[in-house]
Every structure is written in structure tokens, then in C-alpha cells.
Amino acid sequence: MKKFWMLLGCGLMGIGFANAQNEEPPYVPETDKAVIQKLDEWQDWKFGLIMHWGPYAQWGVVESWSICPEDEGWTQRKPAGIPYYDYLKKYEALGKSFNPVHFNPEKWAKAAKDAGMKYLVFTTKHHDGFCMFDTKQTDYKVTAPDGAFSKNPRANIAKEVFEAFRQEGIHAGAYFSKPDWHTDSYWWNYFPPRDRNVNYDVKKYPERWNQFKQYTYNQIEELMTGYGKLDILWLDGGWVRPLKQQSKESLSWSQTAPQDQDIDMGKITAMARSHQPGLIVVDRSVHGPYENYRTPEQQIPEKPLSYPWETCMTMGNSWSYVPDDKYKSVTTIIHNLVDIVAKGGNYLLNVGPGPDGELHEAAYTTMKGIGEWMHINGEAIYGTRAVAPYKDGKVCFTRKKDGSVYAIYLLDQNEKVPAVITFKGLTPAKGARLQLLGTTVKLMWKTTAAGVEIKIPETIQQKGFQHAVAIRISSVEKMLI
Template sequence: MTAANQDTAPTKGPWPARPEPLDDVAELARVDAVIAAGPYEATWESLSGYTVPDWFRDAKFGVFLHWGAYTVPAFGNEWYPRHMYVEGTAEYDHHRRTYGPQTEFGYKDFLADFTAERWDPADWADLFHRAGAQFVVPVAEHHDGFAMYETARSRWKTTAIGPHRDVVGELGAAVRDRWMVLGVSSHRAEHWFFMNGGARTPSDVTDPEFVDFYGPAQREETSPNEAWMIDWFLRTVELIDRYRPQVLWFDWWIERPVFKPWLRKLAAYYYNEAARWGREVVIQYKWDAFAPGTAVLDLERGAMDTVHPTVWQNDTSVARTSWSWVPDQQYKTLPELIAELVDVVAKNGVLLLNIGPKSDGTIADEERELLTGIGDWLRVNGQAIYGSVPWAIPAEGPTVQAAGSFIDATERVFGAEDIRFTSQQRYGNERLYATLLAWPEDGVARIRAWGSGSGQLARPIRSVDLLGHDGEVTWTQTEDALEVRLPADRPSAVGAVIRLTPEPAEAGTRLPFDHEL
């Protein structure tokens, strides 16, 4: 069936006029002046003085958003714009069957139907706040080249086509109104090659009228030229200046050597501007794009095998195969998502969890339920997560946790013997937390690391509690384990969190946060 035969045919054009040329030389000179004013210089040595802000280290949980025109076809995943031009893919065949030849109906023709007619940024922000998120990172521009924000550098943007709204700006205002932190992600680097399938087969990608949208559409083996790098750099500077995000997330392709000098310059500009704003900010990168200690390492759909010496981030999704919404989405379970959160935090990390809204601006019920489920769990057990630091060991239990990126393709089921440890350190005292990733069938939590023979506890036990349970629990410390008899009523839907308070380091030391947590 072609688009013309559908009950509701996608809307084509008319297209906005191209923007007036900008004075890139003057803008680069302005950026250089900001860098020269300090405190950071555009060198790895200077940038190594960067310190990850406490707000991010303590936040532990943020929401990521993949929302764009690729949710109009809603087929496959967010790489539909690329795959629809690559012969032999399911997207290519689906597109021709559904919309007609790529010469007659291209990706650009979806943009006008990305109308977001039911989008309510306040509702989104309420949901994210309800989920316990401390920061929110919408995709400002994905690989497709469609800007979800107002920009002077492109006519292909949501303020001019589709919803005619500044998605980043409106969502950012709602997020900040609820005292969460706004971040943005930029996937612009990948646009250098992303649409090149359309340059190899007949399509609208080679139409000169749309070269500013689809281009450069170069081969992925090539490196961007200087003109394109300047445009990439100044687009990112514009995002920083216009929205003042406190998180700047980059996808993988900035690891190419040609980006290195630009990344140093960008970090120096961003960190210097943030110092002028009086805000603390975070850059997130993958692989080796930045020098260690100059930004925050991000693992995609990943995990560490032990405690990482510096704070890091896992960006993953509520779904397994698509970051954007598709009708046949394969969702993770709530226990699996809680396990991901706790495992990341126990190893000195932060979880950035993605959802994918529909093209009309609504969020699928399944995704809402997962987010509210996380929020319910955090309301009971949040003191084991927010503001916590790693304990002597991060984990125990028989289930092997794979390490690296892209490890969540299949469901991981954990048992009550699979435990993650965190701690709170205040006023010279501490609280220790053991999160059981499942409720024990016999109602007894057994924590081997807290047994008297483990050598892990530095001081005797003062008290043991179950978070979310008002009454006392019965516990016994043996050489092999701390055994805690749990009540019949479960405080939360997933697992259990046992809190251990050691005796104070010094006799008579006040424990002022007994009732603060």
C-alpha cells in the first residue's frame, strides 16, 4: 500500500526557507575568548582539573528520552531513517510496501506528521519526578538530523516543522519547575554518514533541495572535513548557550581522532561557561573520546564487574531492542530494572534510563508503569541509593553479572542470594545497606558478607532494620552470615533492603542521621 492510498496520507511540505548564513568566524572568536578567560584551557592537562559535581554523584538516577520523527513510522527502531534507505533491510522493504519508493516518499516526508498533538511537558515532568529521577536528558538531535529545539543553524527543526514547538525548551522548563536537572544529548556526529544508504540507491537523499537535511551522507569510513566539524561544534555551543543544560551526553562517534581538538575546546568552553553561570555540569562520553578524569565515562546498556574508581554512568532502556517507541516493544521487567539500578549504584555508577514516547506525545502505559514502579521502590528504599557510596565489596551471590557494553539483550533473573551493597557516610558514622534482588522464599535474608567470620565488618553491629518496615526484625549473626527474619508483609514489590548500623567509631559519638534518612 502506498502513502497515497492510506486513509491518512502523510503530509509533505511546504518546507521552511533556509536560514541566513551565520558568521562562524565571529562565533569561533567569541568561543576562544571565553576559553581564554578561564579557568579551563583547551588541553587535557587543564581539563583534568575537572571534578564531577556532588549533585550528579548523589543523583544516581535519571531519565533519557528518545523521541523524534522516527516514531511516525514506528517500525524497527530509531535507526529507521537509515535502514529505510538500505536495500535488504526489513525497514527498506516495509517502507516501499507502506509508503512507496524512496524517490517519491523519503524520511523528510514524515516530519510534518510528527505533530506531538497530545504532548504535555508538565505531565512528563510529573511522571519523571514520580519515578524518582533527579535529572532528565531529552535527545536534542538524533542521527537523523532533525533538531528537537530552536536553532539558527538549520531549518529542519521542531519549531518550524511538525509540532512547531521547542521540545527541549518546553520540557526543560517543566523539568526545572520540579527541581530536576535538565540535560541534553547530541547525536549530531553520526549524521556525517547516517543517511548514506540513500546515496547508494535511488532516493530523495540525493535531491539538491534537501542536501542540508540529508547531507553530508558520506561513507562511514571517512572523517568529517573542517567545515562540517565547525558546524558540529557551533551547533553544540548553541545548545549550551540557549538551554544551559547541566548534562551534555554524546554518542559513540566522537571517538574519531578528528574530534579530539574540538572536544577539548568544547569542554573548556562548557566548563568555563558553567562556572560563569554558577552551575556544575557533566559531559558524558563513550569509549576513549575524552581523557580519563576530564568527563564522565558512559557505558551503553552496560555494567562494571566491580567498583569503578570514579563515578560513571550506564545508559540503558526500559526496552531491549529499540530506544524509540515501536508497537512490538520488548520490555524489561521491573525486577530487572531495579537490579540494574542497584548494581550500577553499588559499583559507583549512575543509571540513565531511557523511555520512548509515541509520536503524538503520549507515553505508553507499560513505560509509565515501569517508571512509577521504580518510583514506588525508591520511596521505600531510596536511602540505599541516593547519596550512597560503595561499600567494601559491591556484591555477593551466585548469579554472574556480565561486564561491558550491550549486555542486556536477554532477561536476567536474580535470586535472594544475589545482593548488592551500598553505604551512607555522615558525621564519621555509617549505615550499610544490603539489597536483596529477590525476596527469600523462606522469609530469611542471609548476608554472607555480614557474618562474623567474613572480616568485612569493622565494628560490632548496633542494629539491623528492614527499610519500609516499622517494626523490629529478628536477626542473628553467625560466622557464616547475618540472618534476618523478614516480616510476612513485603514493604516493596522487588526484593528487600536490610540496613545495618555499626557501633559508632568512638564511644559516645552522636548518630544524628538516625531519623533523617
């Protein structure tokens, strides 16, 4: 915030431009029919996996950010006090020693499938510029000849991951960082980096910026042509955007005058879709025609949103691997999933592999627990849309396209299914059949001053259901969509 007002005080932008930043631009609907269809399918998938992984896992530090001299509190370096360029040299050398000898993407894919995840977003390149795919644009990659893992037959990690997940029927998406802190056409070594942004004047050195644009275009084209069917291009680093699209938030990320970091998303998107028809493009936080859905990070909106959206959130506390990460409980994750889906969103859950290529055992046990619940209750999640009132107390609602509705009761840790479940806002139609998923018993219900009361037989209460229970209502009297 203080950076934003400092820029205003220096007169670096007009009043009209500044005022425009205070309003969030509206969502821009897609016009490509193939993309519209893919977005509708994506909204049916509901639950996905994102994986942050790179050489930084060897140190158990946050991905990329420790090399960004932007905020000392966020980018702590180890050991403390090490000079920046000494640290950068050690950090970049991690690419050579990265050797995930237990890399087994089939194991990850099976765990994700068993958890009920329908799509994957894998980090092909984070902001530090290290490529987890066999790019021809740089040697700063996992397949570089001097890399410890380069002789492994599975060295082209992104390709192996995408293929393994597709084999399990999971849709593949590529995370790609628009900024690249390694390439000399973004962080030019003639100048020191000042913050996360390009470190030279793009107007003064337009040829260098054009080199960066071409570098970015070429890498994305490699991913679109050499890595099989991809459904999503998930672009991070939203400060790389045209000047006219700068927002109050993105301006706060710059310690100097904002620059026109336009990489020509129109050209990139047209190229990508020429190779991958129907590709969903997510230019994160850059509200416009190339942000097919929005991605609130580590948070769940209070109310349903009027456009396609996805909460991306960590399964533990960190996006990348740390040795002692603490994982959210299965109950917490399922409650998040139900809350998100009831509000019309998707849930993209992150896990970070370790330096040897393995996940924490807690990641596997957590996914197993999620899968056990989804095996019984998945029909209340997949292929659903939001329906008002969305939530009433501990009951969330979802709807199928056939008009059936699910009332999902959120159980507290160790709570038994109550004898009566009550909610307001929806009323079953006359003759509707109510059934708790995982059972075959027809449930009795009535309307009272308190709302709809559904009686749960004692035999069901004693079954030991955990996390949440879903009641299918075959039809309702009226439904606000």
C-alpha cells in the same frame, strides 16, 4: 572485526598505531574544580531518564539508523526493497508531518520525579540531524515554518522539556549527536554515504570539514545559551574523533580508511563551560579528557569500575518508540538499579515517546512501580558509594559517607522476605543498629560459620515487600572501599 583486519592488510596504518588500539586508554580525571564537584553530585543522583524522540516515531522505526547504508541487517527499510534515495526522501519528509499534539512534558517530568529519577538526558538531535530545538543553523528542525508542529506555542520541544523537568527539581542534560547525516558538510550530497562516517576526504576538502566543525560548535553554543541551566552535555556518535584517538571498535565502524574527524572538543568544551560552569561533558567512547564519565550501553559491568560510570539501558526493547514494545518488569529494573549502584555506577533508563507525544501506558505504570519501591528504599540508593564485597549471593551492599552500610536483598518475583538473611564480607559493629527500611523494628543478628545471619520477624515477612528489601546497618567492623 573483519573491517579492522582488512584495513591492516591494506597498509593503511602503521604497526605501532594498530597495536595502540588494542589497549583501552585509562580514564583521564577532570581538573576543573567546578566539574569535579558536579561529578561528585552526579554520583549521588544515581538514577536518571534518557528520552530518544524524533519524527521517526511516526513510523515506529529505530532512530536514524535506517538511513545509514552500513549494515542491511540493522538498517532495514520499510517497505522492503525501496531504493535508498526514495526512502531517504520519505524519511526526511517526516519532519514536516511530525505533530505531537499530546505533547505534555509536565506529565513526563512528574512521572520521572515520582519514579525517583534525579536527572534527564533529552535528545536534542540524533544522527539523522533533525533538531528538536529551535536552532538557527538549519531548517531541518521541529520549528521549521513548514512543519506541522511549528505553530504550536510549545514548538521548541527541547526548551519545553528542560523547563518542565527543572520545575520538578530534576537536573537537565542535553543529548547531542556529533555526526549529522543531514547537513551537507558531513554527508556531502556530491557523494553517496558509505557508512556512518563523513563521506568525503576531509584532507582533500578541509574547508567543508571546517564548515562542519563550525556548524557543530554553533549548535552546541545555542543549547548552552538559550535553554537554561544544563548539567550534562551527553555527546553521541563516538566515531567522530581525532585519528590518534581511533580505537579498535571505532575502526570497525568504517568501510574505508579512517579519517581525522577532529571537531576540536577542547574548544567546544571551553565554550560550553564558559556558559555553563561545572558542566559535565560526556564524549561517549572517546577515552580522554572530555569523557567525564563512561557509559556502558545495555549492559552492566561485572565488577565495580575505578572511574565514574553510567549504564544506559532501555526500559523496553527499543531506544525509540515502537507500537508494541515490551517493557522490563519493575523487579528487573530495580534489580538492575541495585546491582549498578552497588558497583558504584548510575542507571540511565530510556523511554521513547510516541508520535503524538505520549508515552506507552506501560512506561507510566513501570515508573509508578519503581517509585513505590524508591519511596521506601531510596536512602539505600541515593548518595551512596560502592563498598567491598559489593555483592554476596542475593545481597548487594552500598555505603553512605557517614559509614553506615545497606545490605539489599534481591527478592525474586513473588518471593516473600525470608526468615533469615545471610551474607559474608561485612560484619556489623558491636552495638550497631540494624533496621529494615519501611519498618521500625530493630533486627537481631549473629555471626556463624555461614556469615552474618539477620533474623526477620514474621510480622515483617507478612508485609508483602516486593522486588528487594534494604537493611540499614548503622556501622560495621571494617570496610574495604
